Structures are given as C-alpha cells and as structure tokens.
Amino acid sequence: MSEPQRICLVTGASSGIGVETARGMAARGFHVVLAGRNPERTAAAAADVRAATGNDRVEHLLADFSSLDQVRALAAAFNARHDRLHVLIHNAGLWHPRRQLSADGIEDTFAVNHLAPFLLTELLLDPLANAAPARVVVVSSRYHLKPRSLDLEDIQTVSGAYQGLAVYKQSKLCNVLYANELARRVADRGITVNSLHPGDVATGIVRDNAVLNGLIKIAQHWLLKTPTQGARTSLHVATSPDLQGVTGRYFAECKQAKQSPLASDADLAGRLWDLSERLTDL
Numbered sequence: 001m002s003e004p005q006r007i008c009l010v011t012g013a014s015s016g017i018g019v020e021t022a023r024g025m026a027a028r029g030f031h032v033v034l035a036g037r038n039p040e041r042t043a044a045a046a047a048d049v050r051a052a053t054g055n056d057r058v059e060h061l062l063a064d065f066s067s068l069d070q071v072r073a074l075a076a077a078f079n080a081r082h083d084r085l086h087v088l089i090h091n092a093g094l095w096h097p098r099r100q101l102s103a104d105g106i107e108d109t110f111a112v113n114h115l116a117p118f119l120l121t122e123l124l125l126d127p128l129a130n131a132a133p134a135r136v137v138v139v140s141s142r143y144h145l146k147p148r149s150l151d152l153e154d155i156q157t158v159s160g161a162y163q164g165l166a167v168y169k170q171s172k173l174c175n176v177l178y179a180n181e182l183a184r185r186v187a188d189r190g191i192t193v194n195s196l197h198p199g200d201v202a203t204g205i206v207r208d209n210a211v212l213n214g215l216i217k218i219a220q221h222w223l224l225k226t227p228t229q230g231a232r233t234s235l236h237v238a239t240s241p242d243l244q245g246v247t248g249r250y251f252a253e254c255k256q257a258k259q260s261p262l263a264s265d266a267d268l269a270g271r272l273w274d275l276s277e278r279l280t281d282l
C-alpha cells in the first residue's frame with residue numbers, strides 16, 4: 001500500500017519566498033495548500049505551482065491576516081477538508097511605513113506577523129498532532145537580532161513615534177520567541193517548531209516604501225537572493241531528514257544559527273503567549 005500523501009500549508013504563498021516554498025514542497029510530493037489574501041494572485045500562484053511541478057494536489061485558501069475572523073475561517077476551511085497537517089509554514093509577513101490598525105483594531109504589523117500565525121497554529125494543533133511527527137516552520141528574519149529589549153506593555157506602539165522598520169524587527173523577534181515557546185508546549189505531541197532567516201531576498205516586502213523598493217531593484221542582481229534561493233532554508237527546515245526531532249532552533253543559510261539572547265528568555269516568551277491568547281480571545 002502506498003504511503004498517504006503528506007500535507008503542507010504555506011501562508012503568504014501568493015508571491016515572493018512563499019510561492020517558491022510552495023513550489024518546492026509540491027516538487028517534493030507534498031499535497032500543498034497555498035494561503036493568500038488576494039484571490040487572483042493566490043489562485044495564479046497555485047496554478048503556477050501545479051503547472052511547474054506536475055503535482056495536481058495543490059489547492060489554495062484565502063484569508064487576510066489583518067482579520068482574526070479570517071484566520072479562524074481559514075483554519076475552519078482547512079479542517080473541513082483535511083484531518084492531518086504534516087508541515088505548517090508561517091511565511092506571510094509585511095512591513096508598514098506608517099502605523100495602521102487591523103480589522104480588530106490591533107497594530108497591523110504585530111497582528112499579521114505575530115498574532116495571525118499564533119492563532120492559526122492553535123486552531124490547527126489537532127491536524128498537526130494527527131500527522132506527528134509534524135513540523136511548524138516560522139519565517140522570521142535576521143532583523144530579530146536587532147531589538148535590545150521588547151516592551152510588551154507597548155507592543156502596539158501606542159506611545160512614541162512609529163518607526164516601521166523598528167516595529168517590523170520587533171515582530172520578527174516575536175516570531176522567534178513564539179517559535180521557542182510553542183516548541184516547548186507541543187514537544188509531547190510529536191510536533192517540532194523552528195524559526196529561520198531566509199536571507200536578504202529581492203521580493204516586494206518593502207513595496208510600500210518607494211526608496212527601499214528602489215534600492216532593492218538596484219541591488220537585486222548582485223546583493224540579494226532570488227525568491228527561489230530565499231526559499232531554500234524554509235524547505236530545508238520543513239523537510240530535511242537530519243532535522244527529525246530538532247526543535248526550538250533558529251536557522252539561516254540552511255544551518256543552525258545564533259538567536260537573539262532575548263529569544264531564549266522563557267519568561268518573556270510566556271508573557272508574549274499570555275498577551276497573544278488575550279488578544280486572540282483564545
């Protein structure tokens with residue numbers, strides 16, 4: 001009897017590193033679910049992955065992560081179709097030059113980059129545990145190393161000036177803190193959790209900032225990775241047999257790398273968890 005097909009969900013799969021990650025997982029024989037917020041871009045990405053890999057088990061689901069209700073609907077749609085999830089890749093991410101609020105009135109970078117993946121994992125824990133050994137992969141950034149502190153009292157940057165890049169770096173630190181805490185909490189359910197930096201990659205991530213976007217266009221040919229290259233560490237962490245049982249680690253260039261000392265602060269991670277539960281009404 002042939003082995004049942006393994007299932008992978010990739011968020012932010014409509015463009016950039018995410019679509020290349022979905023392509024890589026489909027090429028490795030996974031049944032791939034691409035999640036995106038834009039119907040046309042996400043459907044086109046799924047069609048592209050199907051055509052490029054010859055894998056027909058490629059589908060897509062829609063959710064704007066600026067809305068926690070849409071995250072809940074995405075999880076419900078996944079759970080209605082599948083009872084197992086072998087690999088969950090949290091790749092969706094954004095950066096805002098100006099402070100914006102999500103549909104739930106939460107600062108949007110924190111909402112999309114941290115709260116949405118937090119809630120989505122919680123709602124997909126049963127299919128992950130059913131598929132054990134299962135993996136959760138969190139795409140963070142080397143920028144997570146930059147913050148010297150994390151002020152959970154003002155995580156939504158209500159006080160002081162809003163600096164988009166600083167808020168993005170803080171959200172990426174939350175990614176690694178969260179991955180480490182989740183790793184501890186699900187260790188007994190056969191689920192491993194790791195985070196990573198994909199490299200500096202020429203994508204549309206800074207599309208809202210004309211200067212940075214222009215710099216990316218100039219630098220892309222000799223300083224930046226292509227999205228295909230940028231997907232390599234995600235694919236490695238998601239699939240390498242060498243990483244069976246490895247959890248709570250951070251990777252870059254397909255190798256384990258040094259995390260911010262703040263990311264291993266279990267007390268801080270616990271407080272971020274409690275805050276995330278409150279904000280997502282879990």
Ligand SMILES: NC(=O)c1ccc[n+]([C@@H]2O[C@H](COP(=O)([O-])OP(=O)(O)OC[C@H]3O[C@@H](n4cnc5c(N)ncnc54)[C@H](OP(=O)(O)O)[C@@H]3O)[C@@H](O)[C@H]2O)c1
Pocket residue numbers: 011012013014015016017018036037038041063064065066090091092093094112139140141142197198199200201202203204205206
């Ligand atoms: N590029 C780099 O150098 C770099 C470096 C370090 C880390 N990263 C991380 O890599 C990940 C992928 O980024 P990328 O560089 O590939 O950028 P990208 O091309 O802009 O891709 C980001 C993805 O996230 C999706 N997304 C954004 N906001 C969303 C929302 N509200 N709801 C649902 N989906 C949303 C985007 O959807 P749309 O197509 O609809 O916009 C897109 O699919 C991010 O987590 C980013 O922080 C990137």
